[in-house]
Amino acid sequence: MIESMELSNKSQVTEFILMGLTSFQDIEFLLLALFSVIYIVTVLGNLLIVVTVLFTSNLHTPMYFLLGNLSFVDMTLASFATPKMIANLVRNQKTISFAGCFTQIFLLHLLGGVEMVLLVSMAYDRYVAICRPLHYMTIMNKKVCVLLVVTSWLSGLLHTGLQLPFVVNLPFCGPNVVDSIFCDLPLVTKLACTDTYSVQIVIIANSGVIAISCFLILFISYSSILKNIVSHSSSGQSKARSTLTAHITVVILFFGPCIFIYVWPFTNHSVDKFLAVFYTIITPILNPIIYTLRNKEMKTAMRKLWKGHLG
Numbered sequence: 001m002i003e004s005m006e007l008s009n010k011s012q013v014t015e016f017i018l019m020g021l022t023s024f025q026d027i028e029f030l031l032l033a034l035f036s037v038i039y040i041v042t043v044l045g046n047l048l049i050v051v052t053v054l055f056t057s058n059l060h061t062p063m064y065f066l067l068g069n070l071s072f073v074d075m076t077l078a079s080f081a082t083p084k085m086i087a088n089l090v091r092n093q094k095t096i097s098f099a100g101c102f103t104q105i106f107l108l109h110l111l112g113g114v115e116m117v118l119l120v121s122m123a124y125d126r127y128v129a130i131c132r133p134l135h136y137m138t139i140m141n142k143k144v145c146v147l148l149v150v151t152s153w154l155s156g157l158l159h160t161g162l163q164l165p166f167v168v169n170l171p172f173c174g175p176n177v178v179d180s181i182f183c184d185l186p187l188v189t190k191l192a193c194t195d196t197y198s199v200q201i202v203i204i205a206n207s208g209v210i211a212i213s214c215f216l217i218l219f220i221s222y223s224s225i226l227k228n229i230v231s232h233s234s235s236g237q238s239k240a241r242s243t244l245t246a247h248i249t250v251v252i253l254f255f256g257p258c259i260f261i262y263v264w265p266f267t268n269h270s271v272d273k274f275l276a277v278f279y280t281i282i283t284p285i286l287n288p289i290i291y292t293l294r295n296k297e298m299k300t301a302m303r304k305l306w307k308g309h310l311g
């Protein structure tokens, strides 16, 4: 981020204005209360999952390791912009520094990329568990599991690293109002005082292609899982089926808004900022709700952990 701070001295814009969801004071107060509660529940819920997975030895399986990693990413995804937005509501001020704005973009695409590849990895894990149950232990061994997690972080880094330099080096000299709850590429790119056509192509190519190709892989793997379940329905698979519903719900809620925003990023959608709420505020809180409330193994583990610590 040093590069962007140097740049802010050269160009005229030193800070951006984040419009937020609304400018009505009464609604802002409501949002302040709502977002604060959601944020606290999100962080605590995901932290609980991470701790439960790490400290319960019968949850040391690929599915729960991936879930623990997903919860960690959700916690950070919930934290890169929401506390700043809440703080701005409290101070009744809407500014964010140039460096802060580009840090948000960097983190959004890093964590968003990691989350997508983790969701794909979890789908692969379910595919192997349901369609190749006899080979599950050999295919999803510890090494493969670590490899999937490392790959997700490298992909996130690559995804954000490949597009940020194009935008951070644009000249920003005039308008600085970002009509959303955090800085994101399409909105900030539109503020540059130069022709950004080629940068837009880079963004659409990068974000759009990643979102759509991950979605296609997920769609194909879940379709083959569902086909498999329908053709050999047995009692042993009912557990697999209930975790599957949870996975598919999360995938749809995360990818739906992402694809909508990035496939048509530069046409003026006033709903985009409400969709942005989905993948930074709603999805991170949904994972703990979906995976713990509907998961007997997880609930039992949490209860044991709780009792163990009380005596």
Ligand SMILES: *[C@@H]1O[C@H](CO)[C@@H](O)[C@H](O)[C@H]1NC(C)=O
Binding pocket: 050, 053, 054, 064, 065, 066, 067, 068, 069, 072, 145, 146, 149
């Ligand atoms: C993340 O995944 C790795 C590799 O499987 C695992 O060792 C680690 O414990 C996981 N972390 C969490 C918080 O579950």
